[in-house]
Amino acid sequence: MEPFEPVIIAFVCNWCTYTAADLAGTSRLSYPTNIRLIRVMCTGMVDPQYVIKAFLEGADGVLISGCHPGDCHYINGNYKARRRIKLLKEILPRFGIEKDRLRLTWIGASDGIEFAEIMTQINDQIIEMGPSQTRLNKAI
Amino acid sequence: MMTKIEREDNSSAKGLQQFFKQLLEMQEIDALFLPVRLNASTSIMPSLVTDPAQLENAVPLSPSFPLNSARMVSRLSYKASGRKTAVLLRPCETRAFIELIKLKQGSRQELILIGMDCPKALTSSDYAAYAKQAPLADDAYIETVFSDNNDTLNGFEFSSACNTCEHPFPVNTDINILLHGVDLSDGMVVTAETEAGQQVLGRLNLPEATAPARREERIQQIKEGNSTANTAMIEDITDRTDSIVKLNAFFDRCINCYNCRNMCPVCYCKECVFNTDVFHHQPVQYHQWAEKKGSIKLPTDTTFYHLTRMAHMSHACVGCGQCSNACPSDINVFQLFKSVARLTQAAFEYSPGTDENESPPLSVFYEREFENTVGIAREE
Ligand code: SF4
Ligand code: SF4
Ligand code: FES
Numbered sequence: 001m002e003p004f005e006p007v008i009i010a011f012v013c014n015w016c017t018y019t020a021a022d023l024a025g026t027s028r029l030s031y032p033t034n035i036r037l038i039r040v041m042c043t044g045m046v047d048p049q050y051v052i053k054a055f056l057e058g059a060d061g062v063l064i065s066g067c068h069p070g071d072c073h074y075i076n077g078n079y080k081a082r083r084r085i086k087l088l089k090e091i092l093p094r095f096g097i098e099k100d101r102l103r104l105t106w107i108g109a110s111d112g113i114e115f116a117e118i119m120t121q122i123n124d125q126i127i128e129m130g131p132s133q134t135r136l137n138k139a140i
Numbered sequence: 141m142m143t144k145i146e147r148e149d150n151s152s153a154k155g156l157q158q159f160f161k162q163l164l165e166m167q168e169i170d171a172l173f174l175p176v177r178l179n180a181s182t183s184i185m186p187s188l189v190t191d192p193a194q195l196e197n198a199v200p201l202s203p204s205f206p207l208n209s210a211r212m213v214s215r216l217s218y219k220a221s222g223r224k225t226a227v228l229l230r231p232c233e234t235r236a237f238i239e240l241i242k243l244k245q246g247s248r249q250e251l252i253l254i255g256m257d258c259p260k261a262l263t264s265s266d267y268a269a270y271a272k273q274a275p276l277a278d279d280a281y282i283e284t285v286f287s288d289n290n291d292t293l294n295g296f297e298f299s300s301a302c303n304t305c306e307h308p309f310p311v312n313t314d315i316n317i318l319l320h321g322v323d324l325s326d327g328m329v330v331t332a333e334t335e336a337g338q339q340v341l342g343r344l345n346l347p348e349a350t351a352p353a354r355r356e357e358r359i360q361q362i363k364e365g366n367s368t369a370n371t372a373m374i375e376d377i378t379d380r381t382d383s384i385v386k387l388n389a390f391f392d393r394c395i396n397c398y399n400c401r402n403m404c405p406v407c408y409c410k411e412c413v414f415n416t417d418v419f420h421h422q423p424v425q426y427h428q429w430a431e432k433k434g435s436i437k438l439p440t441d442t443t444f445y446h447l448t449r450m451a452h453m454s455h456a457c458v459g460c461g462q463c464s465n466a467c468p469s470d471i472n473v474f475q476l477f478k479s480v481a482r483l484t485q486a487a488f489e490y491s492p493g494t495d496e497n498e499s500p501p502l503s504v505f506y507e508r509e510f511e512n513t514v515g516i517a518r519e520e
Contacts, residue, residue: 048451049413049444056384056444069507079505083488084451086510087502090483091450096383099519106514121516134384 006060006126007135008035010119011046013066015073016109023112031119034126035063042066043104044077048084048091051102055092058135061101061126065118068106078106096133100125141332143346145317152324153278156200156317159330162344163226164192169252169340170223173213175199182271186212188225200228201282201319203270203293205261208462210236210405214246226252226340230259231310232301232460235493236405238312239456242500243408252340255310255333256317259285260302262293264465270296286319288358301461301474304370309359311494315341320362321354374482377475388443390476393469396439400463400473401449406456406492414445446473450480455501456492457481 012018018039024031040046043066054062064081072078085104093099103122107115148154164172176187177197184204189195210233216225229237234255240246259282262270274294276284284290292298302308310316314337318329329349332338381387398414401407413419419441429436457477464474485491488501 047413049448052447052451053444056447076505079507080502082510082513083502083505086487086513087451087455087484089513090487091447091454091480094378094480094483095381095387095447103516104514105516118516125516125518 004127004131006034006123006131007058008032008061008063008123008126009054009059010035010037010063010065011040011043011050012037012063013043013072013078014039014041016067016071017065017105017107017115019109020107020111020115023110024116027112029112029116031116032123034123035119042072042074042077043081044072044074044079046081046084048088051088052092055097055101055132055134058132060129060132060135061103061122063103063105063122065103065105065107068108071106071108098129100129101132141338141341142349142351143330143341143344144326144349145328145330145346147325147327151279152282152328153199153201155327157195157198159344159346160198160200160226160228161192161195163340164189164195166340166343168224168343169226171225172198172228173209173216173225174228175202175204182268182275188216199278200317201256201259201285202278203260203262203281203285203298204267205230205299205462205465206264206267207403207465208236208405208458208460209233210240210246213237213251214240217246217248217251218244221250224250224252226254228254228256229313230261231255231308232258232305232458232493233405234310234312235307235458236456236460238493238496239406239458239500240408241496242503245408252315252336253313254315254317255313257286257310257319258302258305258308259319260290260298260308261461262296263299263461266296266299270294282319283324286322286324288361299461299465300373300472301459301464301478303366304373304478305366305459306363306370307494308362308366312496313337318352318355320352321356321358322352370478373475374479377472377479381476381479384443387446391442391446391471392437394442394446394471395469396442396445397468398445399466399468403462403466404449404453404457405460405462406458407449407453408456409452413448414441446476450477450484454481454484455488455490457485458492 043064046064051062066078089099145155145159148158163169172189175184177184177199184199184202186209314334316331332341381390459478461474464472490501
């Protein structure tokens, strides 16, 4: 059997986590290519529907990552994101999409090493969990 | 303040009409908003009445519940009209209206909110059948629904929203009409709950009443019965929709008409994202989906729409059942949404419509909260 290569969609904030990803790249650190970054201006602009869409289209995991509390460039976008993720972590498991497939992290602009480590860990976790039901059933 | 609405010719229905007539004749009240039986028909619709003579068709208590009036009261109050309106609402309508006030889509500034012990409801299709086949006279209905034995109505089941309702008693109102555990032969009880209510009620010079002896007992019984039914309903619907595949099956007849959204009193967006260009897909997009999966059902985005709606509004769901009522495909949307609402409302310890000063969960945030939502520790 072919090894399971998950698809993980990551919505990353331009000012912190995306910059950290850039730094990881220029520092020649590698992280799993299964993780597909989508750059957003702030985690506060990630509407729950983006996450829902990603899962319905077959993503095995979704990550939202932005600035640490107090560092959001729009002051409180990350706090809003945290409430929305809390909300989704109630709704999605109700339909069998496990809580751990949805992740929220704070990774600062200078944390290139941490970025690469966390991406690797998330990828390992999702591989351990196996493919999502939506990937298996191609349900939209 | 607790006073009595006396019967008129031995009729509670007429006594109520008389009460509303007196209200409308007051200098301070310009209009009444309440259910009215439309001329020469069985339809009872919420109406704005300014002529006391027209109140003879008013039916304050009936099993007809064609829509949640919170949206209509929002239309009447989102801006000042220079008129004072007394508004009669079911408890779930009041709760939804309070949610709209929080969102600045309504105001109680020019309103007197009148609440009542809920007279329950049939679904709209059952109501049409009941009105045709075997309608009770208005008085017989009141006697039946406020008796101890009110589980069915001439063989019709009440709406599952009513049978599972955990708050069928008025809150957040200025004036309340109490009917459970009241000896109706001796009239109904009406109370003032706010200063505004007190002012209005005081002027009517109604006889004093004593607290209905058995009301607390009845409230307890109804709460327990409905809460047991609610738990059973939620277990059942959760079981039937606990995966995305099952959820797709649950909605497989959905035609994306969005009636459920349009009739939901707390679906508050001015423009729904599902009506925007985002969902006006290119023809090639449909082909690409079909090619990826071998086939694709149209209209698309059905499950996506329902999950997104849950994320946007389930914290505010008042459990009125109008989404099911509005569905032309006979999908029990209400049961599903109520089961999700229970989770999201518990997560934010939010109880929609019970406290006007409680902010909707997605409109506030604090620095230190939900910290275990962040990070990558394994939970399961
Ligand atoms: S989702 Fe359905 S039950 Fe809940 S408030 Fe909206 S219409 Fe009423
Ligand atoms: S009312 Fe029924 S058919 Fe229309 S969108 Fe809602 S669930 Fe689908
Ligand atoms: S700017 Fe980075 S989370 Fe808001």
